[in-house]
Amino acid sequence: xxxxxxxxxxxxVIGTDGNCFHYxxxxxxxxxxxxxxxxxxxxHRLDFLLDTGSDKIIxxxxxxxxxxxxxTKYDDFGTITTIDESIIPVFFKKGxxxxxxxxxAIVVTIGFSPNVIKEPPILGRDILSLFGVVFNxxxxxxxxxxxG
Numbered sequence: 001x002x003x004x005x006x007x008x009x010x011x012x013v014i015g016t017d018g019n020c021f022h023y024x025x026x027x028x029x030x031x032x033x034x035x036x037x038x039x040x041x042x043x044h045r046l047d048f049l050l051d052t053g054s055d056k057i058i059x060x061x062x063x064x065x066x067x068x069x070x071x072t073k074y075d076d077f078g079t080i081t082t083i084d085e086s087i088i089p090v091f092f093k094k095g096x097x098x099x100x101x102x103x104x105a106i107v108v109t110i111g112f113s114p115n116v117i118k119e120p121p122i123l124g125r126d127i128l129s130l131f132g133v134v135f136n137x138x139x140x141x142x143x144x145x146x147x148g
Contacts, residue, residue, distance in 0.1 A: 019101025021050070031123055034099040035110075037068015043099070044068065046121055050133065054124035056080065057098075057110045058090065063121060064112040069093060071112055080111065088115045106130060 021031045029050040034043045044067035046059070058080065064071050074091035081087055090111040097105045108127070116122075 019103065028120075030120065031100060033123065034105075035067050035069075036097040036105070038093075038096065039070045040068035042068055048123035049120040051122045051124055052128070052133075053083065054080075054122050056090075056092075056124045056126055057108055057122065058116055058124065059110060059112050059121035060116050060118040061091075061112045061114040063118060064093075064110070069096065069110070069112065074112075075109075078111075080113075080116075088113055090116070100127075100131065103131075 021029055024030050030047045031050050032045055033048050034045055036043050046063070046067065048057075061071050070093075071091070073093070075094040076092040078090055078092060079087050080090050090113045092109050092111045094107075094109045096108055096110045098108055098110075099105045
């Protein structure tokens, strides 16, 4: 057991295996995520909305292209249902590397579509199989590595 504590100025964590995140002006949890483009091999930072109501990691096609993902090639095709019950077609790309805080890079599947909102990209529940989340205040929260 260890103590994790966020500092609102720096977002640092006191303890081990944890990273802080912040809430935006609307009170929504925003997670800084690094994505490595499969076309460029470069890392790009995006602030994702942590959306526990979403199953998947979803970004707009233009954003996917801007961070160096090859949107002309995908591994799967499906649909997602939005909160207003709209059904949106989504292309899924496997094997994309992301980093959250100081954790090692992980391999994920990212969905992209021209029919989703551009900002913010969505970090869905599938990430929670690797991390636990502590919503500890109205200003800061903590990502913790799952034991395993």
